[in-house]
Amino acid sequence: MGQTIFEKLWNEHTVSDLGDNTYLLYIDRIFIHERTGSIALKGLEAAGRKVRNPEQAFACMDHIVDTFPGRTDETRVPGGSAFITTTREAANAAGITVFDLGDDRQGIVHVVAPEQGISLPGVTLVCPDSHTCTQGALGALAWGIGSTEAEHALATKTLVVKKPNTMRVDFDGELGFGITAKDMILHMIGEHSASGGGGYAMELAGSAVRNLPMEGRFTLCNMAVEFGAWTGIIAPDETTFDYVQGRPFAPQEHLWDQALAHWKSLPSDADATFDKEIDIDCEKITPQITWGTSPQHETGIDGVVPDPADEADANRRKSIERALEYMDLTPGMPLEGIPIDAAFIGSCTNSRLSDLRGVAKILDGRKVAEGVKAICVPGSSQVKKAAESEGLDKIFKAAGFEWRESGCSMCFFAGGESFGLEERVVTSTNRNFENRQGPRTRSHLASPTTVAASAIKGCLTDVRKLEK
Amino acid sequence: MEKFVELTAIAAPLLRINVDTDAIIPSREMKRVSKQGLGDGLFAGWRYSTPGSREENADFVLNQAPYRHARILLSGMNFGCGSSREHAVWALHEWGIRCIIAPSFGAIFYGNCVLNGILPVVLENSIVEDLARQVETNPKENNITINLERCIVTAPDNSRIEFEIAPADREMLMEGLDAIAATMKRDDEILAFQARDRLKRPWIYL
Numbered sequence: 167m168g169q170t171i172f173e174k175l176w177n178e179h180t181v182s183d184l185g186d187n188t189y190l191l192y193i194d195r196i197f198i199h200e201r202t203g204s205i206a207l208k209g210l211e212a213a214g215r216k217v218r219n220p221e222q223a224f225a226c227m228d229h230i231v232d233t234f235p236g237r238t239d240e241t242r243v244p245g246g247s248a249f250i251t252t253t254r255e256a257a258n259a260a261g262i263t264v265f266d267l268g269d270d271r272q273g274i275v276h277v278v279a280p281e282q283g284i285s286l287p288g289v290t291l292v293c294p295d296s297h298t299c300t301q302g303a304l305g306a307l308a309w310g311i312g313s314t315e316a317e318h319a320l321a322t323k324t325l326v327v328k329k330p331n332t333m334r335v336d337f338d339g340e341l342g343f344g345i346t347a348k349d350m351i352l353h354m355i356g357e358h359s360a361s362g363g364g365g366y367a368m369e370l371a372g373s374a375v376r377n378l379p380m381e382g383r384f385t386l387c388n389m390a391v392e393f394g395a396w397t398g399i400i401a402p403d404e405t406t407f408d409y410v411q412g413r414p415f416a417p418q419e420h421l422w423d424q425a426l427a428h429w430k431s432l433p434s435d436a437d438a439t440f441d442k443e444i445d446i447d448c449e450k451i452t453p454q455i456t457w458g459t460s461p462q463h464e465t466g467i468d469g470v471v472p473d474p475a476d477e478a479d480a481n482r483r484k485s486i487e488r489a490l491e492y493m494d495l496t497p498g499m500p501l502e503g504i505p506i507d508a509a510f511i512g513s514c515t516n517s518r519l520s521d522l523r524g525v526a527k528i529l530d531g532r533k534v535a536e537g538v539k540a541i542c543v544p545g546s547s548q549v550k551k552a553a554e555s556e557g558l559d560k561i562f563k564a565a566g567f568e569w570r571e572s573g574c575s576m577c578f579f580a581g582g583e584s585f586g587l588e589e590r591v592v593t594s595t596n597r598n599f600e601n602r603q604g605p606r607t608r609s610h611l612a613s614p615t616t617v618a619a620s621a622i623k624g625c626l627t628d629v630r631k632l633e634k
Numbered sequence: 635m636e637k638f639v640e641l642t643a644i645a646a647p648l649l650r651i652n653v654d655t656d657a658i659i660p661s662r663e664m665k666r667v668s669k670q671g672l673g674d675g676l677f678a679g680w681r682y683s684t685p686g687s688r689e690e691n692a693d694f695v696l697n698q699a700p701y702r703h704a705r706i707l708l709s710g711m712n713f714g715c716g717s718s719r720e721h722a723v724w725a726l727h728e729w730g731i732r733c734i735i736a737p738s739f740g741a742i743f744y745g746n747c748v749l750n751g752i753l754p755v756v757l758e759n760s761i762v763e764d765l766a767r768q769v770e771t772n773p774k775e776n777n778i779t780i781n782l783e784r785c786i787v788t789a790p791d792n793s794r795i796e797f798e799i800a801p802a803d804r805e806m807l808m809e810g811l812d813a814i815a816a817t818m819k820r821d822d823e824i825l826a827f828q829a830r831d832r833l834k835r836p837w838i839y840l
Contacts, residue, residue: 181827182820186801190820192827194838202719204667215814221840245665252667289838296718296742312720312746314813322817324824328800330741360652361712365741394712396741417837425837460652481651481710481759488650578717581662587685597716599656605685 168435170332171401172367175307175432179290187329193319195222195284197275197293198262200253201229201580206294206316207256215321220261223320224284225253226275227267230580233543233570237267242582260320273546273572276300276514280384281548283413287402287429292319297514297596298397299390303383304410305402305432307367310391330396331441333366334434337374339448344630346524347382348516348594348613350374351389352454352464354446360462363395366442369434370400374448380409381518388515389596392461401433453629455501456598456611458489463598465501467616467628473497492600493608494588501626504610507589508539509621510603511567511614513577516594517545521614522553526561528618528632534566535624539585541568543575567621579604592620636751637810641732642779643705646695647766653709654716655743659725661717662686672721673728696729700773706780708766709736711759714743723750733780735762735787748803749813753782755797765789782808 169177182190198206203225210217217223227250230243239247250267257264265271265278272278276297279285287305292298294316301308311325319325337350355362370386378386383400390398400406407426410416417425452466463486465472474486474497490496495504511517511525522544534540542562544550550572553559559569576583577595584604585591591609594617598609610626619629663675674688676696683691690697696704707726713736714722723746726734732752737759739747747754757765768790769776776790782804787795806813817824832839 182823184802188800188802190817190823192824192831201661201664202721205669205720208667213814222838244662248667286837288835294718294720296716310718310742312718312723312742312749314720314749315745318814318817321814322821322824323828324817326802326813326817328802360715361738364738391716391742394715394738394740415840421837425835428835460654462652481649484649485651578656578661580664597654597656599654599716601660601679601685602656 167439168437170434170438170440171305171369171399171432172307172332175288175290176329181324184326189327189329190324191290191327193292193323193325194289195291196316196319197224197226197279197291198316199226199229199275199295200249202294202313203316204249204253204256206313206320207260208252209313209317210321211256217260217262217320218323223262225257225262225264226278227253227265227272228274229574230582231267231573233573233575235571237571239267243580246580246582270547270551273548274514274517274574276388277518277545277549280304281413281546283410283416286410286416287406288432292316292325296391297388300384300388300514302390302397302399303380303387304406305400305429307397307399309397330365330367333368333395333442334440335368335370336372336443336445337370337448338372338445339374341374341448341451344453344615345451346613346615347378347385349451349454350446350448351386352456352461352611353451355389355393355461356454356464358393358444360392360460361394363390363393365394365396368395368398370398375400376403379520380405381520384518385515389461392596402429453613453616455616455626457493457495457501458486459492459598459600460485460489461598461611463489464611467502467626469501471495471497471499471501502628504626505590506538506592506620506625508585508591509534509617510541510576510591510593510595511617512543512545512575513595514545515596516614517543517549519549519552521594522549522558525614525618526558528615528622528629529565529567530561532565532622534621538621538624540566540621541570541576543570544572547572576603578602579607592617592626635810635812638732638751638753638782638807640779640781640783641705642777644700644703644773645706645708645765645769645778646701646704647708647769648695649708649710649763649766651710652712652715655714655719655722656716658714658722659719664719664721669724670728672725676725676729705730705732706778707731707734708762709734711737713739715740718742720746723747723752727752735765737762748806751807751810753780753807755780755787757787757795757797761795
């Protein structure tokens with residue numbers, strides 16, 4: 167019987183079968199960042215343990231660094247600079263490469279790792295960050311772990327992992343005008359819930375995935391964790407290989423040929439079977455927007471705020487009631503036209519060059535509505551540089567957007583900068599949890615183009631109408 | 635790591651679905667590079683009445699008299715979803731929680747629990763709700779017992795419910811193992827793997 171890409175990678179990385187469906191897996195690449203990696207490095211030091219193969223581990227400064235021009239180690243996050251300096255000192259002492267402030271390779275870990283060619287098809291890659299699944303888009307087995315597991319991976323180059331079940335999601339059909347990868351993944355979570363991924367290793371497949379450029383694939387895999395999957399993975403193809411070739415840490419010359427031959431053997435065999443399969447009809451997908459405090463609380467922009475009374479399941483009903491109270495929305499209210507206070511473009515979900523190009527196309531010749539605070543934080547220093555060389559920064563600024571240095575920024579509130587109390591934000595990020603972007607901040611997740619259109623109109627807006 | 639074999643304690647019902655790790659420990663409460671000092675920030679957004687304050691919200695379950703001594707948490711499906719921050723588990727542990735019973739857990743959170751002496755127990759939602767009903771009639775006296783050796787939860791009405799846990803996780807919790815030390819014993823296997831792999835996939839070795 168054929169094997170899935172997941173099974174091929176699992177078998178290839180198995181150091182030891184520990185019995186009872188538990189395996190010791192070899193880890194090819196380890197990333198850390200200053201927020202949760204600092205404690206892992208400190209833990210290793212305290213235990214007198216060394217990092218094995220530090221040349222295959224990397225550290226990014228992204229989570230709590232300031233994104234204002236001229237930034238230093240000082241940050242608006244209380245106590246934040248200690249996370250930065252601890253990570254730098256411990257990583258340097260361990261011989262780990264740091265993509266530090268001021269380094270033009272700095273940026274959000276899940277943007278930087280693929281950009282530098284460090285994550286590759288077929289690798290196992292872990293990081294103490296839940297959105298590590300983003301990198302599954304390259305055909306890598308990439309998943310988020312805790313700080314203790316990060317210590318384990320750094321010290322031993324392995325992790326003890328229970329083998330998850332497998333799932334395939336088939337995205338078929340053509341995407342309509344103005345529909346993006348973000349709309350695909352939000353739609354799927356809305357249909358199948360934030361726990362629909364059930365801890366599965368999920369392969370994202372189908373014609374609509376094949377047709378996505380690499381950056382859209384990152385967006386799709388990014389929110390596998392919001393779906394409750396163990397991780398997401400997309401089989402590598404020519405799109406992947408074209409993306410990887412020539413990147414600084416990617417294999418070159420004869421090693422490239424050898425790697426490429428190997429990568430071409432990775433896609434799931436035609437007769438491979440999955441424990442679960444679901445189909446998504448992409449023709450039906452409209453621009454998606456969340457109305458609540460879980461990514462599953464979402465609908466099309468042409469939809470209305472749901473009535474909890476229509477929900478049969480008591481737990482879900484209570485969750486909707488709580489969410490509507492937090493979001494200050496009433497059942498039946500059309501989502502289109504709800505006034506906003508702020509718009510945010512950034513995060514490991516949607517901050518890459520193609521995202522910024524899409525937004526700039528909408529902003530060009532237009533102005534952000536009066537009273538709307540609009541911020542763009544490019545996903546990496548490289549993305550920022552590339553955007554500036556195309557003049558995108560000028561379009562953003564002329565429209566009234568702040569143009570920042572790269573980092574995770576206001577995707578989450580860490581005690582520093584935030585949106586105001588009870589402000590309503592339309593955001594290209596991945597989490598609309600209570601208090602996620604600030605105290606009582608009300609977050610509506612959407613695609614970058616929906617965020618841009620809404621910023622222009624000053625209210626939640628159907629991007630398809632604006633472009634016409 | 636502290637061992638978990640058996641626990642009899644007060645259980646606090648927090649029957650919400652999709653309780654995320656941002657809710658368990660808001661990022662703003664992670665003030666130092668440390669696993670300590672996090673208990674005070676546990677559920678800060680719900681436990682305290684206004685953002686940033688320490689004024690208790692009387693409606694929140696852990697602020698109510700008997701539940702202040704809870705060692706067990708009952709919750710809805712997908713508990714611990716979201717961010718990988720292990721601080722969520724460290725905060726729960728410091729506050730006093732040693733066992734969480736829910737219909738399902740976020741995968742990273744589940745793993746973090748097992749590595750920090752907190753037992754995650756998966757039971758059907760209807761059973762969790764029944765346990766909560768029993769507890770609520772007399773929270774101080776109606777304790778729940780969890781025996782990890784036999785994988786049995788004993789409800790206040792003395793009914794016994796079996797649960798499943800991966801043998802490796804059970805051993806980790808019962809023995810309080812140091813996972814790194816355990817893996818280090820297999821170092822020969824790891825080095826042999828690396829030597830073979832280096833020939834097979836040389837491009838991996840930067």
